[in-house]
Amino acid sequence: MVRALSSFWMVKSHHQPLSDMAMRYFYPIAILIAILTGNKVFAQTDSVYSLQQCIDIAVRNNLDVKKSEFEMERSRIYWQQQRANLLPTLNGTVNHGLSNGRGLDPFTNTYLNQSITSADYSANASLVLFNGLSIQNSIKRTALAYQAGQMDFQQAKNDITLNVITTYLQAISNSDLMIQAKNQAEVSRQQLQRLEVLNKNGAVKPSDYYDVKGQYATDQINVISARNSLEASKLNLLQIMNVPYSRSITLQRLTASEVPGKYTATPNQVFDIALQDLPYVKAASLRRQSAERQVKAAKGSLLPILALSGGIATRYSSAAQRSTLIDSAEVNTGSYIKTPSGNQAVYATDRIYRNEKIGYMSQFKNNYNTQVNLGLQIPILNAFQSRNRVALAKIDLQEAKYVEESTRIKLRQDVEQAYLNMTTAYERYQISTEQVAAFQESFRTAEIRFNSGVLNSVDYIVAKNNLDRANNNLINARYDYYIRTKILDYYQGRLSL
DSSP states (O other), X not given: OHHHHHHHHHHHHTTXXXXXXXXXXXXXXXXXXXXXTTOOSSOOOTTEEOHHHHHHHHHHHOHHHHHHHHHHHHHHHHHHHHHHTTSOEEEEEEEEEEXXXXXXXXXXXXXXXXXXXXXXXXXXXXXXXXXXXXXXXXXXXXXXXXXXXXXXXXXXXXXXXXXXXXXXXHHHHHHHHHHHHHHHHHHHHHHHHHHHHHHHTTOXXXXXXXXXXXXXXXXXXXXXXXXXXXXXXXXXXXXXXXXXXXXXXXXXXXXXXXXXXXXXXXXXXXXXXXXXXXXXXXXXXXXXXXXXXXXXXXXXTTSOEEXXXXXXXXXXXXXXXXXXXXXXXXXXXXXXXXXXXXXXEEEEEEEEEEEEEOOHHHHHHHTOXXXXXXXXEOOOOSTTHHXXXXXXXXXXXXXXXXXXXHHHXXXXXXXXXXXXXXXXXXXXXXXXXXXXHHHHHHHHHHHHHHHTTSSOHHHHHHHHHHHXXXXXXXXXXXXXXXXXXXXXXXXXXXXXX
């Protein structure tokens, strides 16, 4: 729509150059009308970014957001680990050994002087039945820390969102300023063309001609400065998004629904909502609650620990042998005993055994054993480690309370300052609107008088510069007010578009 209006005035200028010189200074109003009607100034190409697209890209690419996400994930793992500490521990052990020379036979516990292959297998489990509720309080502590990490992650996304919004609006503001600068230069160019003709015919004072020519050069310099400011703001935005810079990238305009009206919320209302919804305020509260749980968990280490444990084990030795009886006979021992009938020889049974190695699976089954233990560990003296942990946890709790309170105080101060800035920006915007209307009328009459030859070039340029500054001030004031309202929206958790 802005381009259509521009073409309309340019076509008319060929027929009515004098009156259209004044009409061109309604161009900034045409810009605002185009914004309010929601038409897009830039063509829809791959290099056109909307505000929502910029936010999405920045949140996805920003390194600070990624770092916050890593911290959140780390706190989640800590929480999972504390929950897993309620489960029994189960461990298995497998040992295989080879010894040469004199060594202990693990099967008979006797010393042998030979090469022995041995193996031990065991599995042990333990379960803490009571430890002063330290595990339970640690679970709640890490759960709250994880929730605080989630709030930090959301806060990081909110911060980058606000940063993108303010930078995006600054770029749009600089774009409007560049259009305004081009419009100012166009007015000077058309006036200069008219005076060139008059100057050749001697129908105008040379000083008037050169004054306008100097003003045209000034306007051209302003166009260059405005273009540089626009590109600098685009570069800043793209760096926040972590996207390579390109001069061809353009930004979409705002729609009518996004144009701010008068802000109706009071500072107290903004503060109350921020106190309930702002992620970093919630994070401070959650960390204070987490510190309270840490104190309880530390106190639990002062109480006895009751644990149940058990295990199974078996072993194998290559030296293990089994003796098998293969024969027996009665043999004279050479001893005798006296009896009434005479000496009687003493006979004994002589048994013959055959030694054979015991198989692996047989040993595995025969050596199987189990055990169950119920133990009570009573802390008596451990270099005051437990008591010092409690003392440190209490200090951490006091620090967390201080951080929570200072966060609330800082939040109220920031909200009050932001609201004051918004109010000032709104008043400046209202006055700037009235100023533009007044200077438009002043320039209209000055241009008519200058074209009629009854006004000198100095007064004409003063009137033109007054209108130019007023238009620039209006653009700056409007976007400054918009940015200030977005900051208040940020405190209320309403940055989604």
